[in-house]
Amino acid sequence: xxxDMNIETYLAxxxxxxxxxxxxxxxxxxxMKMMATFVDSELAxxxxxxxxINKGPGIKARIAAAKIVLEKSDSAEKVLRIMGDFGAxxxxxxxxxxxxxxxxxxxxxxxxxxxxxxxxxVFNYPLEGWADAVVMNLLMGSAVTVQLQELSHxxxxxxxxxxxxxQPIEAHxxxxxxxxxMVLAETPEAGALQALADYWWPRVAASFGSGxxxxxxxxxxxxxxxxxxxxxxxxxxxxxxxxxxxxxxKPTA
Amino acid sequence: xxRFHDLEVTDVRKTIRDAVVVTLKPAGGATEEFDFTQGQxxxxxxxxxxxxxxxxxxxxxxxxxxxxQVGIKRVDGGAFSTxxxxxxxxxxxxxxxxxxxxxxxPINSAAETxxxxxxxxxxxxxxxxxxxxxxxxxxxxSFTLVYANKGVNTIMFREELEDLKNLYMGxxxxxxxxxxxxxxIDLFTGLVTEEKCAQLFAHWIDIQSVDTAFICGxxxxxxxxxxxxxxxxxxxxxxxxxxxxxxxxGRAKRxxxxxxxxxxxxxxxxxxxxxGATQTIExxxxxxxxxAALENAMDAPYACKAGVCSTCRCKVLAGEVEMxxxxxxxxxxxxxxxxLSCQAYPVTDNVVVDYDQ
Numbered sequence: 001x002x003x004d005m006n007i008e009t010y011l012a013x014x015x016x017x018x019x020x021x022x023x024x025x026x027x028x029x030x031x032m033k034m035m036a037t038f039v040d041s042e043l044a045x046x047x048x049x050x051x052x053i054n055k056g057p058g059i060k061a062r063i064a065a066a067k068i069v070l071e072k073s074d075s076a077e078k079v080l081r082i083m084g085d086f087g088a089x090x091x092x093x094x095x096x097x098x099x100x101x102x103x104x105x106x107x108x109x110x111x112x113x114x115x116x117x118x119x120x121x122v123f124n125y126p127l128e129g130w131a132d133a134v135v136m137n138l139l140m141g142s143a144v145t146v147q148l149q150e151l152s153h154x155x156x157x158x159x160x161x162x163x164x165x166x167q168p169i170e171a172h173x174x175x176x177x178x179x180x181x182m183v184l185a186e187t188p189e190a191g192a193l194q195a196l197a198d199y200w201w202p203r204v205a206a207s208f209g210s211g212x213x214x215x216x217x218x219x220x221x222x223x224x225x226x227x228x229x230x231x232x233x234x235x236x237x238x239x240x241x242x243x244x245x246x247x248x249x250k251p252t253a
Numbered sequence: 254x255x256r257f258h259d260l261e262v263t264d265v266r267k268t269i270r271d272a273v274v275v276t277l278k279p280a281g282g283a284t285e286e287f288d289f290t291q292g293q294x295x296x297x298x299x300x301x302x303x304x305x306x307x308x309x310x311x312x313x314x315x316x317x318x319x320x321x322q323v324g325i326k327r328v329d330g331g332a333f334s335t336x337x338x339x340x341x342x343x344x345x346x347x348x349x350x351x352x353x354x355x356x357x358x359p360i361n362s363a364a365e366t367x368x369x370x371x372x373x374x375x376x377x378x379x380x381x382x383x384x385x386x387x388x389x390x391x392x393x394x395s396f397t398l399v400y401a402n403k404g405v406n407t408i409m410f411r412e413e414l415e416d417l418k419n420l421y422m423g424x425x426x427x428x429x430x431x432x433x434x435x436x437x438i439d440l441f442t443g444l445v446t447e448e449k450c451a452q453l454f455a456h457w458i459d460i461q462s463v464d465t466a467f468i469c470g471x472x473x474x475x476x477x478x479x480x481x482x483x484x485x486x487x488x489x490x491x492x493x494x495x496x497x498x499x500x501x502x503g504r505a506k507r508x509x510x511x512x513x514x515x516x517x518x519x520x521x522x523x524x525x526x527x528x529g530a531t532q533t534i535e536x537x538x539x540x541x542x543x544x545a546a547l548e549n550a551m552d553a554p555y556a557c558k559a560g561v562c563s564t565c566r567c568k569v570l571a572g573e574v575e576m577x578x579x580x581x582x583x584x585x586x587x588x589x590x591x592x593l594s595c596q597a598y599p600v601t602d603n604v605v606v607d608y609d610q
Contacts, residue, residue: 005471005472005473005476007472009472010472010473010475010476013476014476014479014480015472015475015476015479015496016475016479016494016496017494017496018354018355018356018494018495018496019294019309019353019354019495019496019497021296021307021308021309021497022496022497029560029578029580030580032580033580085353092554152489153489157355157493157494158354158355160489161355161490164490
């Protein structure tokens with residue numbers, strides 16, 4: 001058969017890895033980080049949303065919120081299972097951190113992560129009531145949808161498959177949020193929505209990361225990324241601006 | 254968390270000169286854990302001169318066969334595969350983790366699916382498991398196998414595949430592509446490259462009817478085939494890969510420590526606090542804090558053991574440690590004295606660390 005090719009060259013040419021036994025250390029590190037970020041964000045997101053369920057106006061809204069909590073936990077588990085293939089103690093991992101923990105509403109942390117876990121910075125901010133949760137879920141849900149479209153092509157096949165399965169579920173969460181927003185837009189609370197959108201917009205936008213091209217090139221060479229952050233962010237802005245517009249809201253400049 | 258189990262070796266037989274098929278039986282009632290899905294692999298571990306090696310080998314048995322079998326081809330300079338090919342015998346015990354891997358698609362007995370498999374050399378093992386399982390469990394499905402080898406005498410499972418061809422006549426087609434042995438048809442000689450695939454799709458394989466493709470072989474072959482499949486219109490979701498690199502990365506070698514004046518031996522006294530209790534242990538400086546804690550029956554937290562997930566974080570209260578990798582802690586945390594214990598080696602003769610802070 002053909003001669004051996006080193007893994008780095010293989011990955012740079014679009015090769016796919018399928019099990020932990022042949023991932024190079026640096027690749028493993030970036031992959032684990034990517035997975036931990038997703039798992040922690042989903043667990044933190046689900047934990048934050050769980051407290052919101054009872055604030056939902058009516059049973060349908062509460063069912064939607066409960067479904068989101070359930071499915072985000074389920075998505076976290078799918079990816080955590082892959083971390084388990086790399087030796088992670090998955091049970092301990094899921095329980096080692098108080099996922100409900102949040103910072104102050106006005107904490108200014110930019111893109112930095114908390115000291116304790118890998119959740120995206122945006123999941124460190126507390127939700128204040130139903131309308132707030134709907135707006136956050138709309139903006140972040142749309143962002144996750146765009147990000148998962150990108151991550152569905154990662155070069156680690158089991159993870160790509162997990163993300164492909166998760167992506168439509170997350171997209172549906174954003175749709176539920178869009179429905180929720182339209183309902184809120186017809187209520188006396190509508191006036192407060194723009195301020196909430198303005199609060200979450202920059203925080204969600206930060207989750208796309210910086211434009212740091214070096215890091216992107218490193219990940220691209222490993223097949224872990226394909227589209228630059230700025231392009232993904234622009235994609236998100238377009239989608240979410242259209243939804244906000246329907247509810248009579250504006251994107252934050 | 255996946256754990257290692259004992260497996261009894263019930264049979265070892267040669268399939269070609271430098272490859273064996275090993276039949277295994279879970280010992281100690283772990284039968285359920287080894288209930289595998291076609292295309293999965295087992296990860297074995299064995300101690301070679303004090304160094305633990307872990308190697309993964311695909312299961313070659315079909316789901317319905319009621320046996321657990323892996324194929325192990327000898328790799329030049331490969332300690333595990335050489336040992337398996339020369340010394341392993343029936344009656345021995347091997348240790349393996351339960352089956353892992355997602356190199357399969359779900360079985361649907363009503364399906365009328367056309368599968369296309371590509372195998373290079375020992376890459377046949379998971380593909381064989383898949384084709385045996387699907388042909389038996391999906392009576393309406395068909396399987397086309399393109400099997401690449403150096404020559405006729407290096408074809409693993411050659412007779413078994415011929416038998417399957419007779420058993421599933423009309424549903425199982427096989428094309429042998431041989432690198433060095435000439436065949437009647439020119440196309441079947443040489444390497445399986447992107448161009449060769451394109452020619453196969455033009456003349457021999459109805460690529461439009463293919464629902465799922467499986468590829469297992471060396472890297473360049475996989476790249477070429479995948480590229481040809483994409484050109485032919487298959488999506489990423491329709492192409493399943495399995496790659497076992499011959500150069501499997503081992504543990505990162507620790508860099509040699511300079512001998513500092515004032516440090517007498519290669520030993521450190523470490524006081525480790527966990528869950529409110531402090532244990533003082535003697536440990537080598539070539540060992541991580543996490544491993545030292547685990548070896549002393551402390552239930553220290555960890556997840557990735559790669560310096561990534563930060564589950565193993567602890568705080569250094571006294572003494573100095575060296576972190577060889579850090580992909581999780583921010584600079585300000587490191588300044589506060591936090592380290593990833595899975596990556597931290599003691600430098601001074603005394604260290605005090607705390608997992609509770």
